[in-house]
Amino acid sequence: VSEVEPDLKELLHRRAQDIRIPPDLPPPTLRRARRRRGWSVAFVGMTALAMITGVVVAFQLTSTTSRRIGESPSPLGPTEPTPVPPGTDSDFAVPSVWPETNLDDVRAEQAAVDGGADSWRTDPTETARRFAVSVLGWDQAVASQMYPDGVVPTDDGDAFVTAGPYASGHGLITGVTLDLSQRGRRGQGGIWSVVDVVPDVSGGIDLSCGTNPLVPGNPVTLCGTLSLPDPAESVRYGIFDGNRFDLSNFDDAPFQGTIVVGPDDQFRTEMAGPLSDQASVLFLEVIDGRGIVLTALARRLSPSGAQTSPPATIPPATTQPTGAPTTGCCGDGGENAFPGLWPAGSVDTFRFYEDEVAKGNRTWQLDASQTAQQFVSDVLGWPASDLQISTVFTSLDGSEAFATVASATVSSAAGVDAWEVIDLVRMGAPTPIWVATGARSKLFDVM
Amino acid sequence: MMRTEVGRGELERVSESGRLGELYRRHAGDAARLAYLVTGDRALAEDIVQEAFVRMYGRFRDLRNPDAFDVYLRRTVVNLARSHFRRRKVERKHLPRVEDEPSAEPPDLGERERLWTVLQSLPERQRTAIVLRFYEDLSEATTAEVMGCPVGTVKSLVSRGLERLRAIVVEE
Numbered sequence: 069v070s071e072v073e074p075d076l077k078e079l080l081h082r083r084a085q086d087i088r089i090p091p092d093l094p095p096p097t098l099r100r101a102r103r104r105r106g107w108s109v110a111f112v113g114m115t116a117l118a119m120i121t122g123v124v125v126a127f128q129l130t131s132t133t134s135r136r137i138g139e140s141p142s143p144l145g146p147t148e149p150t151p152v153p154p155g156t157d158s159d160f161a162v163p164s165v166w167p168e169t170n171l172d173d174v175r176a177e178q179a180a181v182d183g184g185a186d187s188w189r190t191d192p193t194e195t196a197r198r199f200a201v202s203v204l205g206w207d208q209a210v211a212s213q214m215y216p217d218g219v220v221p222t223d224d225g226d227a228f229v230t231a232g233p234y235a236s237g238h239g240l241i242t243g244v245t246l247d248l249s250q251r252g253r254r255g256q257g258g259i260w261s262v263v264d265v266v267p268d269v270s271g272g273i274d275l276s277c278g279t280n281p282l283v284p285g286n287p288v289t290l291c292g293t294l295s296l297p298d299p300a301e302s303v304r305y306g307i308f309d310g311n312r313f314d315l316s317n318f319d320d321a322p323f324q325g326t327i328v329v330g331p332d333d334q335f336r337t338e339m340a341g342p343l344s345d346q347a348s349v350l351f352l353e354v355i356d357g358r359g360i361v362l363t364a365l366a367r368r369l370s371p372s373g374a375q376t377s378p379p380a381t382i383p384p385a386t387t388q389p390t391g392a393p394t395t396g397c398c399g400d401g402g403e404n405a406f407p408g409l410w411p412a413g414s415v416d417t418f419r420f421y422e423d424e425v426a427k428g429n430r431t432w433q434l435d436a437s438q439t440a441q442q443f444v445s446d447v448l449g450w451p452a453s454d455l456q457i458s459t460v461f462t463s464l465d466g467s468e469a470f471a472t473v474a475s476a477t478v479s480s481a482a483g484v485d486a487w488e489v490i491d492l493v494r495m496g497a498p499t500p501i502w503v504a505t506g507a508r509s510k511l512f513d514v515m
Numbered sequence: 516m517m518r519t520e521v522g523r524g525e526l527e528r529v530s531e532s533g534r535l536g537e538l539y540r541r542h543a544g545d546a547a548r549l550a551y552l553v554t555g556d557r558a559l560a561e562d563i564v565q566e567a568f569v570r571m572y573g574r575f576r577d578l579r580n581p582d583a584f585d586v587y588l589r590r591t592v593v594n595l596a597r598s599h600f601r602r603r604k605v606e607r608k609h610l611p612r613v614e615d616e617p618s619a620e621p622p623d624l625g626e627r628e629r630l631w632t633v634l635q636s637l638p639e640r641q642r643t644a645i646v647l648r649f650y651e652d653l654s655e656a657t658t659a660e661v662m663g664c665p666v667g668t669v670k671s672l673v674s675r676g677l678e679r680l681r682a683i684v685v686e687e
Binding site for chain 1: 568662665677
């Protein structure tokens, strides 16, 4: 390499002399700068007002939600911070999607940070902001922790950060919510990595249109429906392989391309060739007519073996009269192993609802998002008419999902969204129904 | 290269518009050269510099270290160039494909001109890292700071870029 460097330096310095610009600031540039500043001041003022209001409302909601959830069985209640050993989710092929995508690089970066480099990696908000700049191209990105008091939630070892572009001059853009985790070392000094990316609460990407969208070995069908406040023109996608790739470089992905979004906000493409067993991350960017990324989604894919299991099934009532679940239905077969919490917390209750659905009642349990909406309405008391389902993610085999539900009333009145993440599982035969298995309360201000 | 120092006191003496004009006179040339080396396009480089100063206007008071104006400006230029390339990539995907025209470059390019051509063909991030390291003479840590990525990524980007440039030289 050394023989290139002198020529390279000389070339760069010589080429740099090729460009000349006006010696003084052009008047049109100054006028644009003043206009832009006016917008910025207005935006900052509105944001500050929203945040102040948000803190007040968020505390009220926190106390309300905690009290209500505290009455539920313990898995729904607030969890105590627990030390988690460093490592990764064994369910996924990669520990994180940015900046590092494998544990060796995570450890090396942790060592570098311990040695004084990249101090921003110990700050989840700054890490999120830089993701927005580097990967999404939002050069004026803003990021804020979803918890108004700035305390990083430690119940699941993760931090959730919303990020959006600097709105002035660009119009409103949806933004993203980033799930970050400390993969190198938990606690003080541990570096944060982006683990998953989802659209923020004001919009969503529903990928549930495909019957079997991303199963290794099968042809790849990628399709979905957008529900965003901003008009989208295209969806750029990449399905990355292995554990060494750069999310900002779609050329790294064996499957990658751009899909034009239809007038019905739907998109669909079928790719040639089967999905690789090495497929590890699906990354989508929703882009508007100006080429600006509106929002994004990064989903880590499970190792191939975990993607082909059929939906969980529950044995017929005749073989399970007392409610003790069996393996394959409800976990390990223990007395309290039934995974559902709501509306069914036991096999008996589940069968009752299963029968009801079979009779044509409670058909909302056939749909994950409707089940999630019903949950926040019945359990948390949020007005059903004001709910927004922002995101529904379904596992590759269709047996699990999580949905984010927002209260539109709170959002529009105070600039604060109350956001609940509902975990669901789909069980039963011949017609599986959805049951909530857990819920997490998320409160944050909206930029 | 961006080396001119502007002190805090100097920043406070003049009006904000005056500041912008003064900072433009001091830094715009360096910023334009950086933008040109990163983009390879003179007109685009000029546009990026104008946009960078538009964005810096009104943010002087927010700068944690006004003496480091050149650092902020450099970062803004790099980010704007990056945004441009991302937009262009999307636009190209939507444009109808046209037949590639024969290259306008003469076939007997000198080695350095070939180096320039290859440099421009590198992925944008590799090119940016190389320009920051070998033109701006920034350290790996500072380059990482400007690009908003870890130091390890900068090492990788520079290494890959140089590897490709070296391959061209060896071919000759």
